[in-house]
Amino acid sequence: MATKTTENKDNSPVKDSSATAETAASASKKNIQADNASVNENEMKNSPLHKFFVSALKDIYFAENAIIDALDKMQEAATTEELKEAFEDHQFQTKKHVSRLEKVFKLIDETPEKKECKAIKGIIEEGEEIIKSTEEGSMTRDAALIIAAQKVEHYEIATYGGLAQLAITMGHDKAADLLEKTLQEEEDTDYDLTEIAETYINFDAEQEE
Template sequence: MATKTTENTNTAASASNSASTGAVSTADKKMKVDNASVDGDEMKNSSLHKFFVSSLKDIYFAENAIIEALEKMQQAATTEELKDAFEDHQLQTKKHVSRLEKVFKLIDESPEEKQCEAIKGIIKEGEEIIKSTQEGSMTRDAALIIAAQKVEHYEIATYGGLAQLAITMGHDKVADLLEKTLQEEEDTDYNLTEIAETFINFDAEQED
């Protein structure tokens, strides 16, 4: 009987400890939620948030500039395959612009453009390629692919970095949108490589 009494006492103590632990756990959770709310309010004033918004404005400008650049590249391309690829990417880029506008809305910011000197330089280089290569040549197509991939790599680096920052700041829905665009940019880069390696580079090599 003494043993049974001890067991009951231990059981009661254990239950008491569990209840106590549960109460502490609930309090901890509430405190965490309260802190998260405070952190969220402070986030908009943080240096990281300001950098994030500035970078979104940068890529927003870039995407709009790319739409116009792709129109010129499509007209300058020689092969139908590359023309179609540029047309498809132009349509996709318009979706990326709309997606960025959703991102701005999710973080309570207005969609604004900020001059992106990097993309302006890359686009200018593409325009120089059109001027310096022969119209109707495969060499021009090979060069245009490289120019387009430079654009893609800039976008891949930007969206990849912004998606990680969104995760860090707890903007999960924003991160999902940015990662979706990132995947599409990577797919476009891969498709351009395939077009080049299938025949364009080889045909360009045969030209005088």
Template sequence: MATKTLDTKTGTAGTETASTSTTTSSGETAASKKTTSVDNATVNEDEMKSSPLHKFFVSALKDIYFAENAIIDALEKMQEAATTEELKEAFEDHQLQTKKHVSRLEKVFKLIDEKPEQKECKAIKGIIEEGEEIIKSTEEGSMTRDAALIIAAQKVEHYEIATYGGLAQLAITMGHDKAADLLEKTLQEEEDTDYDLTEIAETYINFDAEQED
């Protein structure tokens, strides 16, 4: 329980001066406690790290960290399977970008004082397996395969967009502003990739695939 002490001195004019200090039961002053400010509210960082929301945030980071590493391998297979050079280059570019996303996530872990760890993401495993099935079930060298691969890749992008969008908002809520900036940067890049894949599909791949027997 906090205690308050009052020191009183009377000067020549008969006035009083008072000084106060607040201490905790452990003798620690309130000012020395490690705190962080979130929307004008002062929150103890130790309490925040033990909160259910923080634990969920970290768990979700581990989930997408696993997903990004799995996507790197998946994009290599999709690049090899693609028919057109334009789509091959798009997959190669996104693979390089995904490696940057992995490094960026490691920075996010560091910013919130957590160790980078992977947690198996069943959702992304299912999406990747679907992409592998597309490769097996479509004809090599066909535009139909490219059209199907773009859809498979966009399913990956939409999962990432939903994840990074939610994580960025949670980071803002908890006052992790620098982490939020990194997550939002990745979010924007994922949205750009999704748009680029749509452009590739609509420019000619879907039309050419429709003409195939």
């Protein structure tokens, strides 16, 4: 905006004070908006919903790391190469999910931390018991391992689905996109495990004596 000028009696230019006042008012408005944004952000971070959201992220962060280790044992225990490969692929995918969660923490200005997840610990322990109680090299073991793996998937699907919706509610759109991407991958894995079971593993297991 050009600054208007007038002339004094001695013909020297004088700046229009209205332009200066308008500039000052604009700067003041921006400062107020910045202050309000800072207050709103602090209020959000102190809200019960935000605290729950972060706690749930720490819970699934612990779970994903625990699942990586569990998949090693499940892959080793599996009978068929197809199921072994499925567990190997899921382990690789789970490592990506851990990295993606770390990005979510960063997007909401929080530090990635693990909080013990009793639910996933129980599911993993159940999977370990399945390995002990089924015969090595049997299709029955594979059928049981698929059920154990799908219990893991269903826990993750429920968690990521809920977290994605909370992220949308709180305006964390980029975080929501990442969480929804992981949700879709978990659903795809669950479907793939069902396909493996229904193609032949369950039928072959039924024939075992």
